[in-house]
Amino acid sequence: MSENFNIAEEYKSILQNLPPSVQLTVVSKTQSAEKIKEIYDQGQRIFGENKVQELVEKYPLLPSDIQWHIIGHLQTNKVKYIAEFIDTIQSVDSEKLLTEIDRQAATYNRKIKVLLQVRIAEEETKFGLEISETKELFQEYLNGKFPNVEITGLMGMATFTEDENQIRQEFSVLQQLFSQLSKLQPLTTLSMGMSDDYKTAIECGSTSVRIGSAIFGRRN
Numbered sequence: 001m002s003e004n005f006n007i008a009e010e011y012k013s014i015l016q017n018l019p020p021s022v023q024l025t026v027v028s029k030t031q032s033a034e035k036i037k038e039i040y041d042q043g044q045r046i047f048g049e050n051k052v053q054e055l056v057e058k059y060p061l062l063p064s065d066i067q068w069h070i071i072g073h074l075q076t077n078k079v080k081y082i083a084e085f086i087d088t089i090q091s092v093d094s095e096k097l098l099t100e101i102d103r104q105a106a107t108y109n110r111k112i113k114v115l116l117q118v119r120i121a122e123e124e125t126k127f128g129l130e131i132s133e134t135k136e137l138f139q140e141y142l143n144g145k146f147p148n149v150e151i152t153g154l155m156g157m158a159t160f161t162e163d164e165n166q167i168r169q170e171f172s173v174l175q176q177l178f179s180q181l182s183k184l185q186p187l188t189t190l191s192m193g194m195s196d197d198y199k200t201a202i203e204c205g206s207t208s209v210r211i212g213s214a215i216f217g218r219r220n
């Protein structure tokens, strides 16, 4: 990217093109605190990081009213480093992880919001719960098993492909699961869509997009 790539302008143009009902998580992984502050100064408050170490380093350098989201695979033994301040963990991909988040939230006397990450892509490498596991875990939650977390919705990533039909199909699978679970208990957040596929995701019912490179430029 050129030196004068204007991130504030990129941010504003994306924001303008999002339906007002769609929440934007600005994905700030690998970006400096200075760049994050530049977007913060435009009014953005939700930022997403995928590494605990990186988040813990940036957190004290930035305003305290930022709502930090974890969007990447989270190791159970790292929950304790973020439990005090994390707003939402979007990437809950196992019961073990949810159990630990619940436990850590209790020690800080708070509730942590989470999304269940569902594996909708065909790539084996992507993390996420299978659909049947997602239903089971949500049912356990409804039965009161995780009193210190609030499941607010689902998250998913489509296959990295040029084939828009496939992307659409994968997002639709997640949307259907979302509406099914919402009948058991209302959910607010269907997090799907990144820089390259967020428009498709919104057409498929996304209420929350996670955008990094379209604002900051391509990561190294």
Ligand SMILES: *Cc1c(COP(=O)(O)O)cnc(C)c1O
Residues within 6 Å of the ligand: 027, 029, 050, 071, 072, 157, 193, 194, 195, 196, 210, 211, 212, 213, 214
């Ligand atoms: C990196 C990342 C994003 C943002 O990707 P861009 O293509 O840079 O917009 C969104 N979601 C997750 C889970 C990510 O890891």
